[in-house]
Every structure is written in structure tokens, then in C-alpha cells.
Amino acid sequence: MDFSITQYSKFMTLLDMLLHNLRTLHMSLEDSIKWLGEVMAEIGPTQSQNNEKQNVFDIRQANAIIDYLKISLFQHYRLYEFLFFSTREEIVIGTEQLIEVVKTSVRPFPEPLVEGISLDIHSTFIEPPSTSDTEIKGLDQEQGPEHAQSESDTSDMDPLVGFTIEDVKSVLAQVTEDILTGIQTEINEKLQIQEEAFNARIEKLKKA
Template sequence: MAGSSGGAGDRAQEEGQDQDTVTGEITAWNFLSETQICVLSKENIEGVQKKLEEFLNFKQLKTSLKEAVILDYYLLGFWWAKEMNFNLTQLSGFMALLNFLLENLSNKHMTVEDNVKELGRTMVGIGEPHSGKSGDLDFFSVDQAKAVISYLKISLLQHYKLYEYLFHSPREELVIGDENVIELVKSADTSSPAPLEEGLSYNIYSSFIAMPPAAELETEEIDQEYYPEEPQPEEESLKVDPLTGFTTEDVKSVLGQITNEIIGSLQTEINEKLQMQEDAYTERIDKLTKT
């Protein structure tokens, strides 16, 4: 019996040492100072976010998923505690508890079961001031402690696998941009460098982009100056009125002749068709009379 009593005493002593270790970690873990907690308590949610960025020294929120998730973790936790009307001491202790559990996950690689055990140890003795087992969070009431546990269930503990993936799974860095610099040799004859051979064919380049030599330009200017372009004979003939030299009577006479010729040919054609129809009817009549 004596040996059994001694073993129980040793276990009680070990549990007490473990409890002292946990509470010592919470106490020594000065995550945010009282001054910082006081500053945060006076800000709206946008101000709390900006202040936490400053206190946590986050500089890459737009490109770092880890920093964005951690900031969101502390921001939502602080705002929930503020809406619970926690005093400054309770706010400071709650933020230290959030940091304690997150450090267990990220640095100590604790499983969710082990981290829940650590949470239970920090809550020992709440509501029992004379039990001799009061932890470091005895400034919370029983109802507040239950609310803290419920919040942790729907925040960190419910999404524990996602937080583990965030901290312990390597991710490939995606290249979202690439910059290439190409140097072109400037031509001595032109004001701009020639394009790359891969960009344009030589025919297009020589026809529309390449500038002719200076000698050819001077020759074309001299030719235009001393030998201006003369109008072509065809262009002059197009400008002459075709009715020049004819009177009104001449035009009427020509039109009358053309009209008489057209009408005469039409009359002849009509007479021929009438004669053919008359012959056809005559033949039919003769056949009927003979029968």
C-alpha cells in the first residue's frame, strides 16, 4: 500500500510539474504587450487589421498566403474577444492562447489531439479558485472559458488540417511574369534599327520599311523638279466633249433616222409573225372543210 501511495504521489507531482510548465509558457509568452492590446481595443476592424500588420511585421500580405492566413487568424480572434466584452487582461490572455496553440501546430508539429490536451491543461482550475490547480487563465469565468473553447472549435480546431498544410506542406512558386531584353544593333544609314529577321520577311521590310539610299532620293527630287509629269493624251481626250461641232438639228436628224430604222425592223418582224399565224389558221380551215 505504501508503494502504491508513493506511486500516486509521484504521478500527482509529475502532473503538477506539467501544469506548471504549461502555465509558465503561457505567462512567459508575451505575444502582445498591454500597450498594444490597449491600442487595438480602441480601433475598428480596419484599424485592428492595420495595427496587427504593424505589430506582426507583415510586409508581403499581397503575395504570401501564410502571412494572410495568420493575420486573418489573429484579426478574427481579437474581434470576437472584443465583442465578448473581455477586459484588457482577458484580451491579452486570449491572444496569448491563440498564439500558444498556433505555435504548437507550426513549430512543435503537434497533432490536433495533443493540442486539445494542451488547451485542456491551460483551462484547469477555472471557476475553482481554492482547488490549488488554478492555471494561468484563471481570470476567465466558467462561461467565458466555455465560449473560448467553442470559438476555438469552429476556428482553429475545425480547420486544423488546412493549417497543417499551410505550415508543413511545401508549395511550388508560380512564375506569373517573365521579362526578356533584346538588344538590336543600330544601323548606320537609318534612324532606327532594322527589325529582327524572325519578325518580318525581307520583301516586306525592303518594300515598306527600309529607306532608300540618300543618292536615290536626291535623284528622284531632281527629276521631279526639272521634268514635271505631263498629262497623258488619253487624259486630255477624256476631257473633250464628244458632241462638239454638232447642232441641235443634226442631233434630231440622227435620232430620227435611228428611230425609223428600229421601228421599221420591228414592223417587218410583226408582219412576218402575223402572216405565219394566218397561214396556219388557213391550213386548219382547209382540213376541216375536206373532212
Template structure:
């Protein structure tokens, strides 16, 4: 979109604001969309009293921002809620055994190991693969749950329709 520095800063502020609402304030999708509407109010209007302070965006840029947020944040809102609010287990793989094998006399390695990057051995493809698996599992379970609820509603409506036909 060839944003200026001010516009880029404004876009990042919007994104930070929406993510902050989700992560710390536990705001629902509907309320967060309303907050975005309040922030974007007045764009394209000269001297609007309901301005959200983002007058430096054009209407087309505001539409592009909203479309981006729709396909990135809002479409995957449940996933972000899961990410921010569900506790995750820490997985420790044989750290104590490795230390004992490498240092059988009980000598511990020096503190230089504290500076090692925990992501050093992973490639971008590894991270994408893991995220893809997690996303597939979460979306699959949500889709199964939705399908079950729809099935139950369909059966209830079918029974109601059959009762109406019989009377």
C-alpha cells in the first residue's frame, strides 16, 4: 500500500490495540470489531467529530486494512483466543539423562549454555509444519463439534416438521 511512516505506525497501533484487547481484556470478536469501527470512524470525512484519530488514512487504505484484519486476525480469532488463554504444557526431553551421560562425575557445564538460542536447531519449515499440524487439529475439532451441533439441530427441526405434518 506504500504507507508513509505515520500510516505504518498507525496500522501497527491498530493491530497492537486489537491484539491487546484479545490477550489482556478477553474482548469477544464482536466487541473487537466494534472497537475497530470506532477507531476507523471519520476516515474520509473532513472535520469529522467522531474521528478515531486515524485521519491520515485514505478510504481505500482503510478498506485494505479492514480486509487484511478480516482475513488474518478476525478469521482466525478462535485460534488467537486459544493461543492467548489456554495453558500450555512444557515438554522436557531427557535433559537430566544427557547431563549425567556427558558429565558422569557430577560436573556441570559452564554457564555459557544459557546464551544458546532455543530455536537454533529449527528451520522455518519445521515451525510451519508444527503450526500447520496444530491448526489442523484445532480447526478439525471445532469443525467436528459444529457438525455435531448442526446434526442435532437438524434432527430436532425434522422432528418438529414431522409433528406439524401429522397434525
């Protein structure tokens, strides 16, 4: 309607007062229509030249406002009364879930998450060293460079010493077979589900 700022303010105040009369004053439909007529007589068009400057809406705008209120608020007045005055039962739908947390122990174990790491890796790389480990390191420093040299020589040894190529191949074949078996089983299950879905669709098409 290309209202001005003053017209927007009056129009929103009018809507708010109509809902206030219904919600707070419990005004009936007839009383609301009478109240609207009185208000529109003040802010709407009049034939008096003295109040011409106080008129906010012209005839076209006033008729548009009345038509809007007739098809929105007044036409569904009983629905608004039901909304404001009728008590309704509040239905809460929810699910209670019980979460069990691992009890804390003297030894700090990894968090029980799906993406948690194994205890061996946690104890080796993440878990802070205990007091006994610190004392052992202190003793190692006191023993001097000769003992450290012997430990470095031991650490330089190939961990695969004593294993043949056939042993490595057998281990790799077993690991690969386990992985492929799991993947193949998963693929077969998905294919079976899709096949059942397609068969159901075909049966529906046949019946149609």
C-alpha cells in the first residue's frame, strides 16, 4: 500500500490493539467491529475540513485495511478465541537415555570413545611416565655413556631378524584375506537389500 512511516505505525498499533482487546479484555466479535469503526473514524477519512490534517488514511487505504481485517482476524475470530482461551494438554515426547561412564582408576586409561586408540599406544606415547620410569631414566644417566651405547646398539637391530620372507607373506595374506572378507560381506548385504527393494517395486508395478 506504500504506507508512510506514520501510517505503518498507526496500522501496527491498530493490529496490536485488536489482539489486545481479544486476548486481555475478552472482547466479542461485535464489540471489536464497533471499536474498529470508532478508531477508523478518528484516523480515517472524514468530511470535516478542521480534522483534515489529523487524518492518516484516505478512503482507498481505509477500505483496504477494513477488507484485510475482515478476511484475517474477523473471519477467523472463533479460532483466535480458541487459541487464547482454551487450555490444551501439553504433550512432551522424549527418550530417556542412560549413559554409563567408565570409573576412574589409578592408571589413566584412554577415553572410551569410538575413535579411541589402543591401550598399548596410549601407554607408550601419551600416558605420562610414572615415578618408576623417571627413576630408571635417572639411573641410566648415572650409568654413563657405555650403557647408553649398548642400548643404542640394541635399538639399531632390525626387528625383522629371525623372520623369513615366507613368514611375512603369510601374515600379509592373512590380513588381506580378513579385510577383503569383511568388505565382500558388506557389499553382498547391500546388494541383497537393493535387490529386495527392486523386487518390491516390480511387484507394485505388476499389480498396478
